[in-house]
Amino acid sequence: MPETDIAVLHHSAETISIWRRGVNGLATLAAAASVVLVLAPLIAVFGYLIYKGIGSVNWAFLTQTPKPPGETGGGMANAIAGSAAILFIGSLAGVPLGIGAGVYLAEYGQNRMGNVIRFTADVLNGVPSIIIGIVAYSLVVLTQGHFSAFAGGVALAIMMIPTIARTTEEMLLLVPNAVREAAYGLGVSRWRTTLSITLRTATSGVITGVMLAFARVAGETAPLLFTAFGNQFWNWKLNQPTAALPLQIFSYAISPYDDWHRQAWAGALILIVLIVASVSAVRLVAGRGMLKGTS
Amino acid sequence: MGVSIKVDKLNAWYGKTQALYDITMEAPANRATAIIGPSGCGKSTFVRCLNRMHETVPDARASGHVEIGSMNVYNGTSAVQIRRHIGMVFQKPNPFPTMTIYDNVAAGLKLNGFHNRARLDEIVERSLKMSALWDEVKDSLRKKSGASLSGGQQQRLCIARALAVEPTVLLMDEPCSALDPISTGKIEELIFQLKEHFTIVIVTHNMQQASRVAEFTGFFLLGRLIEFDKTAKIFTTPSDKRTEDYITGRFG
Numbered sequence: 001m002p003e004t005d006i007a008v009l010h011h012s013a014e015t016i017s018i019w020r021r022g023v024n025g026l027a028t029l030a031a032a033a034s035v036v037l038v039l040a041p042l043i044a045v046f047g048y049l050i051y052k053g054i055g056s057v058n059w060a061f062l063t064q065t066p067k068p069p070g071e072t073g074g075g076m077a078n079a080i081a082g083s084a085a086i087l088f089i090g091s092l093a094g095v096p097l098g099i100g101a102g103v104y105l106a107e108y109g110q111n112r113m114g115n116v117i118r119f120t121a122d123v124l125n126g127v128p129s130i131i132i133g134i135v136a137y138s139l140v141v142l143t144q145g146h147f148s149a150f151a152g153g154v155a156l157a158i159m160m161i162p163t164i165a166r167t168t169e170e171m172l173l174l175v176p177n178a179v180r181e182a183a184y185g186l187g188v189s190r191w192r193t194t195l196s197i198t199l200r201t202a203t204s205g206v207i208t209g210v211m212l213a214f215a216r217v218a219g220e221t222a223p224l225l226f227t228a229f230g231n232q233f234w235n236w237k238l239n240q241p242t243a244a245l246p247l248q249i250f251s252y253a254i255s256p257y258d259d260w261h262r263q264a265w266a267g268a269l270i271l272i273v274l275i276v277a278s279v280s281a282v283r284l285v286a287g288r289g290m291l292k293g294t295s
Numbered sequence: 296m297g298v299s300i301k302v303d304k305l306n307a308w309y310g311k312t313q314a315l316y317d318i319t320m321e322a323p324a325n326r327a328t329a330i331i332g333p334s335g336c337g338k339s340t341f342v343r344c345l346n347r348m349h350e351t352v353p354d355a356r357a358s359g360h361v362e363i364g365s366m367n368v369y370n371g372t373s374a375v376q377i378r379r380h381i382g383m384v385f386q387k388p389n390p391f392p393t394m395t396i397y398d399n400v401a402a403g404l405k406l407n408g409f410h411n412r413a414r415l416d417e418i419v420e421r422s423l424k425m426s427a428l429w430d431e432v433k434d435s436l437r438k439k440s441g442a443s444l445s446g447g448q449q450q451r452l453c454i455a456r457a458l459a460v461e462p463t464v465l466l467m468d469e470p471c472s473a474l475d476p477i478s479t480g481k482i483e484e485l486i487f488q489l490k491e492h493f494t495i496v497i498v499t500h501n502m503q504q505a506s507r508v509a510e511f512t513g514f515f516l517l518g519r520l521i522e523f524d525k526t527a528k529i530f531t532t533p534s535d536k537r538t539e540d541y542i543t544g545r546f547g
Contacts, residue, residue, distance in 0.1 A: 182385065188403070
Protein backbone atom coordinates (compact mmCIF):
# COMPACT_ATOMS: atom_id res chain seq x y z
CA MET A 1 0.00 0.00 0.00
CA PRO A 2 1.45 3.44 -0.93
CA GLU A 3 2.24 5.85 1.87
CA THR A 4 -0.43 8.37 0.90
CA ASP A 5 -3.13 5.75 1.37
CA ILE A 6 -1.89 4.98 4.85
CA ALA A 7 -2.04 8.67 5.73
CA VAL A 8 -5.65 8.80 4.56
CA LEU A 9 -6.32 5.73 6.64
CA HIS A 10 -4.86 7.34 9.73
CA HIS A 11 -6.82 10.50 9.21
CA SER A 12 -10.09 8.66 8.73
CA ALA A 13 -9.28 6.43 11.69
CA GLU A 14 -9.28 9.52 13.87
CA THR A 15 -12.67 10.70 12.69
CA ILE A 16 -14.00 7.18 12.96
CA SER A 17 -12.74 7.02 16.50
CA ILE A 18 -14.71 10.13 17.53
CA TRP A 19 -17.81 8.73 15.86
CA ARG A 20 -17.28 5.37 17.52
CA ARG A 21 -16.80 6.87 20.95
CA GLY A 22 -20.06 8.76 20.50
CA VAL A 23 -21.95 5.63 19.45
CA ASN A 24 -20.36 3.67 22.29
CA GLY A 25 -21.47 6.30 24.81
CA LEU A 26 -25.01 6.30 23.43
CA ALA A 27 -25.23 2.52 23.54
CA THR A 28 -23.99 2.41 27.14
CA LEU A 29 -26.50 5.09 28.06
CA ALA A 30 -29.33 3.18 26.39
CA ALA A 31 -28.34 0.00 28.22
CA ALA A 32 -28.17 1.80 31.56
CA ALA A 33 -31.56 3.41 30.92
CA SER A 34 -33.02 -0.03 30.20
CA VAL A 35 -31.71 -1.34 33.51
CA VAL A 36 -33.38 1.54 35.34
CA LEU A 37 -36.62 0.98 33.40
CA VAL A 38 -36.61 -2.71 34.27
CA LEU A 39 -35.76 -2.19 37.93
CA ALA A 40 -38.14 0.74 38.47
CA PRO A 41 -41.39 -1.31 38.61
CA LEU A 42 -39.76 -3.85 40.91
CA ILE A 43 -38.60 -1.17 43.32
CA ALA A 44 -41.93 0.62 43.02
CA VAL A 45 -43.90 -2.53 43.82
CA PHE A 46 -41.70 -3.45 46.75
CA GLY A 47 -41.65 0.11 48.07
CA TYR A 48 -45.42 0.50 47.82
CA LEU A 49 -45.93 -2.86 49.54
CA ILE A 50 -43.74 -1.80 52.43
CA TYR A 51 -45.47 1.59 52.60
CA LYS A 52 -48.95 0.06 52.71
CA GLY A 53 -48.22 -3.14 54.58
CA ILE A 54 -45.56 -2.53 57.18
CA GLY A 55 -48.00 -0.74 59.50
CA SER A 56 -50.13 -3.85 59.90
CA VAL A 57 -47.30 -6.33 60.36
CA ASN A 58 -47.05 -7.05 64.07
CA TRP A 59 -46.71 -10.01 66.37
CA ALA A 60 -50.45 -10.70 66.37
CA PHE A 61 -50.52 -10.71 62.60
CA LEU A 62 -47.81 -13.37 62.50
CA THR A 63 -49.19 -15.56 65.30
CA GLN A 64 -53.00 -15.31 65.26
CA THR A 65 -55.72 -16.64 63.00
CA PRO A 66 -58.26 -14.33 61.29
CA LYS A 67 -60.95 -12.72 63.41
CA PRO A 68 -64.62 -13.01 62.37
CA PRO A 69 -65.85 -10.36 59.89
CA GLY A 70 -66.31 -6.98 61.50
CA GLU A 71 -63.83 -7.49 64.32
CA THR A 72 -60.44 -5.88 63.97
CA GLY A 73 -57.11 -7.52 64.72
CA GLY A 74 -56.20 -11.15 64.18
CA GLY A 75 -53.61 -12.37 61.74
CA MET A 76 -52.57 -14.76 59.03
CA ALA A 77 -50.48 -17.29 60.94
CA ASN A 78 -52.56 -20.19 59.64
CA ALA A 79 -52.22 -18.91 56.08
CA ILE A 80 -48.44 -18.62 56.39
CA ALA A 81 -48.22 -22.18 57.71
CA GLY A 82 -50.70 -23.40 55.10
CA SER A 83 -48.73 -21.80 52.28
CA ALA A 84 -45.57 -23.44 53.59
CA ALA A 85 -47.27 -26.84 53.69
CA ILE A 86 -48.76 -26.51 50.20
CA LEU A 87 -45.45 -25.30 48.75
CA PHE A 88 -43.63 -28.14 50.48
CA ILE A 89 -45.98 -30.73 48.98
CA GLY A 90 -45.75 -29.05 45.58
CA SER A 91 -41.95 -28.96 45.67
CA LEU A 92 -41.72 -32.51 46.96
CA ALA A 93 -43.51 -33.72 43.85
CA GLY A 94 -42.58 -31.04 41.34
CA VAL A 95 -38.83 -30.67 41.88
CA PRO A 96 -37.74 -34.31 41.44
CA LEU A 97 -40.16 -34.90 38.57
CA GLY A 98 -39.13 -31.69 36.85
CA ILE A 99 -35.41 -32.38 37.23
CA GLY A 100 -35.93 -35.98 36.13
CA ALA A 101 -37.77 -34.87 33.01
CA GLY A 102 -35.04 -32.28 32.31
CA VAL A 103 -32.34 -34.93 32.63
CA TYR A 104 -34.21 -37.17 30.20
CA LEU A 105 -34.62 -34.34 27.70
CA ALA A 106 -30.96 -33.30 27.84
CA GLU A 107 -29.25 -36.68 28.02
CA TYR A 108 -31.59 -39.08 26.25
CA GLY A 109 -34.17 -36.90 24.53
CA GLN A 110 -32.61 -36.21 21.14
CA ASN A 111 -35.43 -38.07 19.45
CA ARG A 112 -39.15 -37.91 18.60
CA MET A 113 -40.20 -38.74 22.13
CA GLY A 114 -38.02 -35.90 23.44
CA ASN A 115 -39.54 -33.44 20.99
CA VAL A 116 -43.05 -34.44 22.03
CA ILE A 117 -42.18 -33.94 25.71
CA ARG A 118 -40.50 -30.61 24.98
CA PHE A 119 -43.56 -29.38 23.09
CA THR A 120 -45.91 -30.61 25.82
CA ALA A 121 -43.87 -28.87 28.51
CA ASP A 122 -43.89 -25.60 26.59
CA VAL A 123 -47.66 -25.78 26.10
CA LEU A 124 -48.17 -26.66 29.76
CA ASN A 125 -46.04 -23.66 30.68
CA GLY A 126 -48.49 -21.45 28.84
CA VAL A 127 -51.69 -22.92 30.26
CA PRO A 128 -53.51 -20.39 32.49
CA SER A 129 -53.07 -21.31 36.14
CA ILE A 130 -56.82 -21.40 36.80
CA ILE A 131 -57.08 -24.29 34.36
CA ILE A 132 -54.35 -26.14 36.25
CA GLY A 133 -56.51 -25.56 39.31
CA ILE A 134 -59.53 -27.12 37.61
CA VAL A 135 -57.44 -30.12 36.60
CA ALA A 136 -56.21 -30.63 40.18
CA TYR A 137 -59.80 -30.12 41.35
CA SER A 138 -61.15 -32.90 39.18
CA LEU A 139 -58.15 -35.17 39.77
CA VAL A 140 -57.82 -34.83 43.53
CA VAL A 141 -60.69 -32.90 45.11
CA LEU A 142 -63.48 -34.73 43.30
CA THR A 143 -61.99 -38.17 43.90
CA GLN A 144 -61.20 -37.48 47.56
CA GLY A 145 -64.42 -35.65 48.20
CA HIS A 146 -62.90 -32.60 49.93
CA PHE A 147 -60.57 -29.67 49.43
CA SER A 148 -57.08 -30.16 50.83
CA ALA A 149 -53.51 -28.89 51.10
CA PHE A 150 -52.61 -31.99 49.16
CA ALA A 151 -54.79 -30.94 46.21
CA GLY A 152 -53.21 -27.48 46.29
CA GLY A 153 -49.76 -29.06 46.29
CA VAL A 154 -50.65 -31.16 43.26
CA ALA A 155 -51.82 -28.07 41.38
CA LEU A 156 -48.59 -26.22 42.19
CA ALA A 157 -46.47 -29.26 41.29
CA ILE A 158 -48.11 -29.42 37.86
CA MET A 159 -47.16 -25.79 37.37
CA MET A 160 -43.58 -26.29 38.52
CA ILE A 161 -42.72 -29.33 36.43
CA PRO A 162 -42.53 -27.80 32.94
CA THR A 163 -40.49 -24.79 34.10
CA ILE A 164 -38.03 -26.93 36.03
CA ALA A 165 -37.80 -29.51 33.26
CA ARG A 166 -36.96 -26.95 30.58
CA THR A 167 -34.43 -24.99 32.65
CA THR A 168 -32.78 -28.21 33.86
CA GLU A 169 -32.50 -29.35 30.26
CA GLU A 170 -30.92 -26.07 29.20
CA MET A 171 -28.47 -26.08 32.10
CA LEU A 172 -27.41 -29.67 31.38
CA LEU A 173 -26.89 -28.88 27.71
CA LEU A 174 -24.54 -26.09 28.75
CA VAL A 175 -22.23 -28.66 30.35
CA PRO A 176 -19.50 -29.25 27.76
CA ASN A 177 -19.51 -32.68 26.19
CA ALA A 178 -15.80 -32.90 27.07
CA VAL A 179 -16.80 -33.25 30.72
CA ARG A 180 -19.05 -36.22 29.93
CA GLU A 181 -16.31 -37.77 27.80
CA ALA A 182 -13.83 -37.41 30.65
CA ALA A 183 -16.12 -39.53 32.81
CA TYR A 184 -16.79 -42.11 30.08
CA GLY A 185 -13.04 -42.33 29.54
CA LEU A 186 -12.61 -43.34 33.17
CA GLY A 187 -14.99 -46.22 32.73
CA VAL A 188 -17.89 -44.51 34.48
CA SER A 189 -21.28 -45.73 33.29
CA ARG A 190 -23.69 -43.40 31.56
CA TRP A 191 -26.28 -43.06 34.34
CA ARG A 192 -23.54 -42.50 36.90
CA THR A 193 -21.98 -39.83 34.68
CA THR A 194 -25.32 -38.09 34.32
CA LEU A 195 -25.98 -38.18 38.05
CA SER A 196 -22.56 -37.52 39.55
CA ILE A 197 -20.88 -35.46 36.86
CA THR A 198 -23.27 -33.70 34.49
CA LEU A 199 -25.97 -32.85 37.00
CA ARG A 200 -23.39 -31.88 39.59
CA THR A 201 -21.63 -29.58 37.15
CA ALA A 202 -24.93 -27.89 36.34
CA THR A 203 -26.13 -27.70 39.96
CA SER A 204 -26.16 -23.92 40.37
CA GLY A 205 -28.13 -23.44 37.14
CA VAL A 206 -30.59 -26.17 38.03
CA ILE A 207 -31.15 -24.59 41.45
CA THR A 208 -31.85 -21.25 39.78
CA GLY A 209 -34.53 -22.92 37.66
CA VAL A 210 -36.05 -24.62 40.69
CA MET A 211 -36.17 -21.39 42.68
CA LEU A 212 -37.68 -19.55 39.73
CA ALA A 213 -40.47 -22.09 39.54
CA PHE A 214 -40.87 -22.05 43.32
CA ALA A 215 -41.13 -18.27 43.50
CA ARG A 216 -43.62 -18.24 40.67
CA VAL A 217 -46.03 -20.75 42.19
CA ALA A 218 -45.64 -19.38 45.71
CA GLY A 219 -47.73 -16.39 44.72
CA GLU A 220 -50.32 -18.29 42.70
CA THR A 221 -53.91 -17.79 43.81
CA ALA A 222 -56.03 -19.21 41.02
CA PRO A 223 -54.90 -22.85 41.24
CA LEU A 224 -55.54 -22.85 44.99
CA LEU A 225 -59.08 -21.41 44.81
CA PHE A 226 -60.77 -24.77 44.44
CA THR A 227 -58.01 -27.07 45.62
CA ALA A 228 -56.66 -25.80 48.97
CA PHE A 229 -59.79 -23.63 49.21
CA GLY A 230 -58.69 -21.62 52.23
CA ASN A 231 -59.53 -21.86 55.91
CA GLN A 232 -60.16 -19.32 58.67
CA PHE A 233 -58.78 -21.58 61.36
CA TRP A 234 -55.72 -23.62 62.18
CA ASN A 235 -55.66 -26.90 60.35
CA TRP A 236 -52.98 -29.50 60.88
CA LYS A 237 -54.38 -32.10 58.52
CA LEU A 238 -53.11 -32.15 54.95
CA ASN A 239 -56.38 -33.65 53.70
CA GLN A 240 -58.50 -30.76 54.97
CA PRO A 241 -59.19 -27.32 53.45
CA THR A 242 -56.09 -25.26 54.14
CA ALA A 243 -55.41 -21.55 54.28
CA ALA A 244 -52.81 -20.04 51.98
CA LEU A 245 -51.36 -16.52 51.89
CA PRO A 246 -52.43 -15.67 48.33
CA LEU A 247 -55.98 -16.90 49.05
CA GLN A 248 -56.13 -14.91 52.25
CA ILE A 249 -54.84 -11.80 50.51
CA PHE A 250 -57.41 -12.29 47.77
CA SER A 251 -60.40 -12.68 50.07
CA TYR A 252 -59.30 -9.83 52.33
CA ALA A 253 -58.62 -7.50 49.40
CA ILE A 254 -62.14 -7.93 47.99
CA SER A 255 -63.76 -7.60 51.43
CA PRO A 256 -65.58 -4.41 52.48
CA TYR A 257 -63.53 -3.88 55.68
CA ASP A 258 -60.69 -1.36 55.96
CA ASP A 259 -58.85 -3.44 58.55
CA TRP A 260 -58.91 -6.45 56.21
CA HIS A 261 -57.59 -4.27 53.38
CA ARG A 262 -54.68 -3.26 55.58
CA GLN A 263 -54.08 -6.90 56.49
CA ALA A 264 -54.17 -7.87 52.81
CA TRP A 265 -51.31 -5.43 52.20
CA ALA A 266 -49.42 -6.86 55.15
CA GLY A 267 -50.02 -10.38 53.85
CA ALA A 268 -48.68 -9.42 50.44
CA LEU A 269 -45.58 -7.94 52.04
CA ILE A 270 -45.03 -11.08 54.12
CA LEU A 271 -45.49 -13.26 51.03
CA ILE A 272 -42.81 -11.36 49.08
CA VAL A 273 -40.44 -11.33 52.04
CA LEU A 274 -40.87 -15.08 52.54
CA ILE A 275 -40.24 -15.81 48.86
CA VAL A 276 -37.12 -13.64 48.79
CA ALA A 277 -35.93 -15.19 52.05
CA SER A 278 -36.39 -18.78 50.94
CA VAL A 279 -34.76 -18.18 47.56
CA SER A 280 -31.79 -16.47 49.22
CA ALA A 281 -31.50 -19.20 51.84
CA VAL A 282 -31.37 -21.94 49.20
CA ARG A 283 -28.78 -19.97 47.21
CA LEU A 284 -26.66 -19.48 50.31
CA VAL A 285 -26.75 -23.13 51.30
CA ALA A 286 -26.12 -24.32 47.74
CA GLY A 287 -23.40 -21.71 47.27
CA ARG A 288 -21.53 -22.95 50.31
CA GLY A 289 -20.88 -26.26 48.57
CA MET A 290 -19.37 -24.50 45.56
CA LEU A 291 -15.62 -24.24 45.14
CA LYS A 292 -13.41 -21.29 44.47
CA GLY A 293 -12.53 -20.94 40.82
CA THR A 294 -15.70 -22.69 39.71
CA SER A 295 -17.42 -20.81 36.98
CA MET B 296 3.08 -52.87 33.56
CA GLY B 297 2.13 -51.92 30.06
CA VAL B 298 0.77 -54.41 27.59
CA SER B 299 0.87 -54.48 23.82
CA ILE B 300 -1.99 -53.37 21.60
CA LYS B 301 -2.85 -55.50 18.57
CA VAL B 302 -5.22 -54.06 16.02
CA ASP B 303 -6.52 -56.21 13.20
CA LYS B 304 -8.75 -54.99 10.34
CA LEU B 305 -10.37 -52.21 12.30
CA ASN B 306 -13.11 -50.31 10.46
CA ALA B 307 -15.08 -47.39 11.80
CA TRP B 308 -18.08 -45.38 10.62
CA TYR B 309 -19.92 -42.21 11.49
CA GLY B 310 -23.40 -42.97 10.22
CA LYS B 311 -22.81 -43.96 6.60
CA THR B 312 -19.42 -42.28 6.28
CA GLN B 313 -16.55 -44.66 6.76
CA ALA B 314 -13.76 -43.08 8.78
CA LEU B 315 -11.29 -45.96 9.10
CA TYR B 316 -10.43 -48.68 6.59
CA ASP B 317 -8.88 -51.99 7.64
CA ILE B 318 -6.35 -50.66 10.11
CA THR B 319 -3.87 -53.34 11.13
CA MET B 320 -0.94 -52.57 13.42
CA GLU B 321 0.69 -53.45 16.70
CA ALA B 322 1.84 -51.02 19.38
CA PRO B 323 4.44 -52.77 21.57
CA ALA B 324 4.30 -52.78 25.35
CA ASN B 325 5.97 -49.99 27.35
CA ARG B 326 6.68 -47.94 24.26
CA ALA B 327 5.15 -44.76 22.93
CA THR B 328 3.52 -45.03 19.55
CA ALA B 329 2.74 -41.80 17.71
CA ILE B 330 -0.14 -41.43 15.28
CA ILE B 331 0.41 -38.66 12.75
CA GLY B 332 -1.43 -37.43 9.68
CA PRO B 333 -3.32 -34.43 8.33
CA SER B 334 -6.57 -33.20 9.89
CA GLY B 335 -9.53 -35.46 9.30
CA CYS B 336 -7.45 -38.52 8.48
CA GLY B 337 -8.94 -40.60 11.30
CA LYS B 338 -6.21 -40.31 13.95
CA SER B 339 -8.59 -39.39 16.76
CA THR B 340 -11.20 -41.86 15.57
CA PHE B 341 -8.51 -44.54 15.69
CA VAL B 342 -7.50 -43.99 19.31
CA ARG B 343 -11.13 -43.56 20.32
CA CYS B 344 -11.80 -47.00 18.86
CA LEU B 345 -9.13 -48.52 21.12
CA ASN B 346 -11.17 -47.86 24.26
CA ARG B 347 -14.56 -47.83 22.55
CA MET B 348 -15.10 -44.12 23.13
CA HIS B 349 -15.95 -43.97 19.43
CA GLU B 350 -19.36 -45.49 20.03
CA THR B 351 -20.40 -42.75 22.46
CA VAL B 352 -20.95 -40.54 19.41
CA PRO B 353 -24.51 -40.96 18.07
CA ASP B 354 -24.66 -43.26 15.01
CA ALA B 355 -20.97 -44.16 15.25
CA ARG B 356 -19.88 -47.80 15.07
CA ALA B 357 -16.77 -49.84 14.62
CA SER B 358 -15.89 -53.40 13.71
CA GLY B 359 -12.71 -55.41 13.75
CA HIS B 360 -10.40 -56.95 16.25
CA VAL B 361 -8.53 -55.07 18.97
CA GLU B 362 -6.53 -56.84 21.65
CA ILE B 363 -5.07 -54.95 24.57
CA GLY B 364 -2.92 -57.35 26.57
CA SER B 365 -5.20 -60.32 27.10
CA MET B 366 -8.32 -58.19 26.78
CA ASN B 367 -10.44 -58.54 23.68
CA VAL B 368 -11.91 -55.07 23.20
CA TYR B 369 -14.64 -55.83 20.67
CA ASN B 370 -15.75 -59.17 21.98
CA GLY B 371 -18.03 -59.68 24.91
CA THR B 372 -16.75 -57.31 27.55
CA SER B 373 -18.81 -54.14 28.06
CA ALA B 374 -17.39 -50.83 26.86
CA VAL B 375 -17.53 -49.40 30.40
CA GLN B 376 -15.47 -52.32 31.70
CA ILE B 377 -12.90 -51.88 28.90
CA ARG B 378 -12.46 -48.18 29.58
CA ARG B 379 -11.59 -48.82 33.21
CA HIS B 380 -8.37 -50.45 32.03
CA ILE B 381 -7.43 -47.81 29.49
CA GLY B 382 -6.54 -44.26 30.44
CA MET B 383 -7.43 -41.46 28.08
CA VAL B 384 -6.20 -37.89 27.86
CA PHE B 385 -8.11 -35.53 25.61
CA GLN B 386 -7.14 -32.70 23.32
CA LYS B 387 -8.50 -29.98 25.58
CA PRO B 388 -7.95 -30.33 29.31
CA ASN B 389 -11.30 -31.37 30.76
CA PRO B 390 -11.14 -31.50 34.54
CA PHE B 391 -14.47 -31.82 36.36
CA PRO B 392 -15.13 -28.14 37.09
CA THR B 393 -17.10 -28.57 40.31
CA MET B 394 -14.64 -30.96 41.93
CA THR B 395 -11.54 -30.22 43.97
CA ILE B 396 -8.14 -31.22 42.65
CA TYR B 397 -8.21 -34.22 44.96
CA ASP B 398 -11.67 -35.32 43.84
CA ASN B 399 -10.70 -34.90 40.20
CA VAL B 400 -7.87 -37.38 40.60
CA ALA B 401 -9.95 -39.74 42.73
CA ALA B 402 -13.02 -39.46 40.47
CA GLY B 403 -12.42 -42.63 38.46
CA LEU B 404 -12.10 -44.71 41.62
CA LYS B 405 -14.81 -43.02 43.67
CA LEU B 406 -17.41 -43.07 40.90
CA ASN B 407 -16.77 -46.77 40.45
CA GLY B 408 -17.41 -47.45 44.10
CA PHE B 409 -13.92 -47.40 45.64
CA HIS B 410 -14.03 -45.43 48.90
CA ASN B 411 -11.10 -46.56 51.04
CA ARG B 412 -9.91 -43.20 52.40
CA ALA B 413 -6.31 -44.11 53.18
CA ARG B 414 -5.79 -45.91 49.88
CA LEU B 415 -7.35 -43.00 47.98
CA ASP B 416 -4.97 -40.52 49.65
CA GLU B 417 -2.08 -42.70 48.64
CA ILE B 418 -3.25 -43.13 45.05
CA VAL B 419 -4.00 -39.43 44.61
CA GLU B 420 -0.53 -38.50 45.83
CA ARG B 421 1.20 -41.11 43.69
CA SER B 422 -0.79 -40.14 40.56
CA LEU B 423 -0.08 -36.44 41.02
CA LYS B 424 3.61 -37.18 41.54
CA MET B 425 3.68 -39.30 38.41
CA SER B 426 2.10 -36.49 36.42
CA ALA B 427 4.60 -34.01 37.91
CA LEU B 428 1.89 -31.83 39.41
CA TRP B 429 2.21 -32.78 43.07
CA ASP B 430 4.56 -30.00 44.13
CA GLU B 431 2.39 -27.32 42.56
CA VAL B 432 -0.92 -28.41 44.11
CA LYS B 433 -0.13 -30.34 47.29
CA ASP B 434 -1.20 -27.42 49.50
CA SER B 435 -4.55 -26.82 47.83
CA LEU B 436 -5.68 -30.36 47.05
CA ARG B 437 -9.03 -30.01 48.78
CA LYS B 438 -9.39 -26.25 48.55
CA LYS B 439 -9.18 -25.44 44.88
CA SER B 440 -11.30 -26.52 41.97
CA GLY B 441 -9.65 -28.39 39.13
CA ALA B 442 -10.83 -25.62 36.82
CA SER B 443 -8.85 -22.99 38.73
CA LEU B 444 -5.52 -24.37 37.51
CA SER B 445 -3.70 -23.11 34.42
CA GLY B 446 -4.19 -24.94 31.12
CA GLY B 447 -0.95 -26.89 31.40
CA GLN B 448 -1.64 -27.82 35.01
CA GLN B 449 -5.17 -28.88 34.07
CA GLN B 450 -3.79 -31.22 31.44
CA ARG B 451 -1.38 -32.78 33.94
CA LEU B 452 -4.32 -33.08 36.35
CA CYS B 453 -6.20 -34.96 33.63
CA ILE B 454 -3.19 -37.23 33.18
CA ALA B 455 -3.11 -37.87 36.94
CA ARG B 456 -6.82 -38.63 36.82
CA ALA B 457 -6.26 -41.16 34.05
CA LEU B 458 -3.32 -42.76 35.90
CA ALA B 459 -5.23 -43.10 39.18
CA VAL B 460 -7.34 -45.98 37.90
CA GLU B 461 -4.11 -47.88 37.17
CA PRO B 462 -4.58 -48.48 33.47
CA THR B 463 -2.31 -50.64 31.35
CA VAL B 464 -2.51 -48.33 28.38
CA LEU B 465 -2.61 -44.56 28.09
CA LEU B 466 -4.25 -43.02 25.05
CA MET B 467 -3.42 -39.38 24.39
CA ASP B 468 -5.39 -37.49 21.78
CA GLU B 469 -3.27 -34.44 20.92
CA PRO B 470 -2.58 -33.75 24.59
CA CYS B 471 -0.44 -30.67 23.91
CA SER B 472 -2.33 -28.92 21.15
CA ALA B 473 -3.94 -26.46 23.57
CA LEU B 474 -0.76 -25.83 25.58
CA ASP B 475 2.15 -23.42 25.50
CA PRO B 476 5.70 -24.69 24.74
CA ILE B 477 6.72 -24.91 28.40
CA SER B 478 3.72 -26.99 29.37
CA THR B 479 4.24 -29.06 26.24
CA GLY B 480 7.83 -29.72 27.29
CA LYS B 481 6.68 -30.86 30.72
CA ILE B 482 4.17 -33.26 29.28
CA GLU B 483 6.67 -34.69 26.79
CA GLU B 484 9.09 -35.29 29.65
CA LEU B 485 6.27 -36.99 31.47
CA ILE B 486 5.57 -39.30 28.55
CA PHE B 487 9.18 -40.47 28.79
CA GLN B 488 8.77 -41.43 32.43
CA LEU B 489 5.33 -42.93 31.99
CA LYS B 490 6.59 -45.35 29.38
CA GLU B 491 8.17 -47.37 32.16
CA HIS B 492 4.73 -48.21 33.46
CA PHE B 493 2.34 -47.89 30.56
CA THR B 494 2.00 -48.40 26.86
CA ILE B 495 1.31 -45.05 25.27
CA VAL B 496 -0.47 -44.17 22.06
CA ILE B 497 -0.27 -40.47 21.28
CA VAL B 498 -1.99 -38.63 18.47
CA THR B 499 -0.11 -35.53 17.44
CA HIS B 500 -0.14 -32.85 14.81
CA ASN B 501 3.41 -31.98 15.66
CA MET B 502 5.93 -34.13 13.86
CA GLN B 503 8.83 -32.94 16.01
CA GLN B 504 6.84 -34.12 19.00
CA ALA B 505 6.32 -37.52 17.44
CA SER B 506 10.03 -37.87 16.75
CA ARG B 507 10.90 -36.74 20.29
CA VAL B 508 8.63 -38.98 22.32
CA ALA B 509 7.71 -42.03 20.26
CA GLU B 510 9.64 -45.17 19.31
CA PHE B 511 7.04 -46.11 16.71
CA THR B 512 4.99 -43.98 14.38
CA GLY B 513 1.97 -44.66 12.22
CA PHE B 514 1.03 -42.34 9.36
CA PHE B 515 -2.66 -42.05 8.60
CA LEU B 516 -4.20 -40.61 5.44
CA LEU B 517 -7.89 -40.51 4.55
CA GLY B 518 -8.77 -43.21 7.05
CA ARG B 519 -6.04 -45.61 6.02
CA LEU B 520 -2.82 -46.53 7.77
CA ILE B 521 -0.27 -45.72 5.10
CA GLU B 522 2.86 -46.68 6.93
CA PHE B 523 3.80 -48.00 10.36
CA ASP B 524 7.40 -48.35 11.44
CA LYS B 525 10.09 -47.25 13.85
CA THR B 526 9.90 -43.49 14.27
CA ALA B 527 13.46 -43.00 13.05
CA LYS B 528 12.69 -44.88 9.88
CA ILE B 529 9.46 -42.96 9.19
CA PHE B 530 11.18 -39.61 9.55
CA THR B 531 14.38 -40.44 7.68
CA THR B 532 13.64 -43.04 5.03
CA PRO B 533 9.89 -43.60 4.71
CA SER B 534 8.92 -46.39 2.34
CA ASP B 535 5.83 -44.68 1.00
CA LYS B 536 5.90 -41.60 -1.21
CA ARG B 537 2.85 -40.13 0.59
CA THR B 538 4.53 -40.39 3.97
CA GLU B 539 7.54 -38.59 2.60
CA ASP B 540 5.38 -35.86 1.09
CA TYR B 541 3.64 -35.33 4.42
CA ILE B 542 6.70 -35.23 6.66
CA THR B 543 8.55 -32.94 4.31
CA GLY B 544 5.58 -30.59 4.44
CA ARG B 545 4.41 -30.95 0.88
CA PHE B 546 0.79 -31.24 2.07
CA GLY B 547 -1.26 -31.45 5.22
